[in-house]
Amino acid sequence: MLTEENRRIAQRFKEVEEENKDFANRYIEVEEQNNNLANLYVASYQLHSTLDFREVIQIVQEIVINLIGAESFAILLLDEKTNELKTIASEGEDVMPGIEALSTRLGDGILGSVAKTGESYYINQDLEDGGKVTLDKPLAAVPLKIKEHVIGLVVIYKLLQQKDSFSAVDYELFSLLAAHAATAIFSSKLYSQSERKLNTIQSFLDLLTTTS
């Protein structure tokens, strides 16, 4: 009778232990989600805090370094007239020389096809040649897109020394950040263009009023 009771208690103890483990794992998951939500909140807040194009690009760079953990990367924008992707900002040129002047046509190579299809690329999807990173074959390339409209790319060549690889949540976070970055870049670009046009029109009006 006592043995039966002991066995039952031992079984229950084991079950509670399993439940505790499950709770601990879920706690870690929730903590991770919290961390990502905080990152996303701060990043989107910063990205939409200005309409100055250079400032937006600077914020995107800060985010890619501090939140994604990249050491060497480039931000490329698509010129819709020429269908060419060109570097507009980069970091870690000593690690990957040439990233400061990347230029590729829409649809060409990995970078061109990411811009064309709007689908992110990660090197671990393609390990045929040992995953060697080159200018044309980065560690990751994430499209900057507004809905289905791609305006550029964030291309990562090397992660910080302390970050071995992308974690599962990084992929999601990276895509969400890229979406925020895209709208911020696009709005600031439109704003600076309209400011320029406004200045031109104003100068023209000034000229007309002074000559008449």
Add this chain to the structure above:
Amino acid sequence: MALDNANFLVVEDSPTMRQLISFSLKRFKNARILEAVDGVDALKKLSGPDKIDLILTDINMPVMDGLKLVSLVRQNAQLKNIPIIIITTEGAEEDRERGLALGANAYISKPIQSSHLIKTISELLAV
């Protein structure tokens, strides 16, 4: 030192990182967060009327970097006992050793995990 009502000084040139760290620190009840953009700005804040309980500093900053700040704080009789956490992209072991040798109490590499930062602060302030 109680974890509640603590005064933190966040020294970081990147506004994004400053906001992210400050956001994490809000988990401490009634936390008061002062921000500085470089070492010189931090020293000004440290000589102000607010008593700082913990400093969180980046290394790479213009004007005065984080390592110089750590060294100056440790040489100052009034400030030398304030716990300091270095938060940086420099992840090499020699960088960590250098930071700790200068007198930092903890060294956290970016990208930071909020839970890790909170745990480190809790340990330092609970002493």
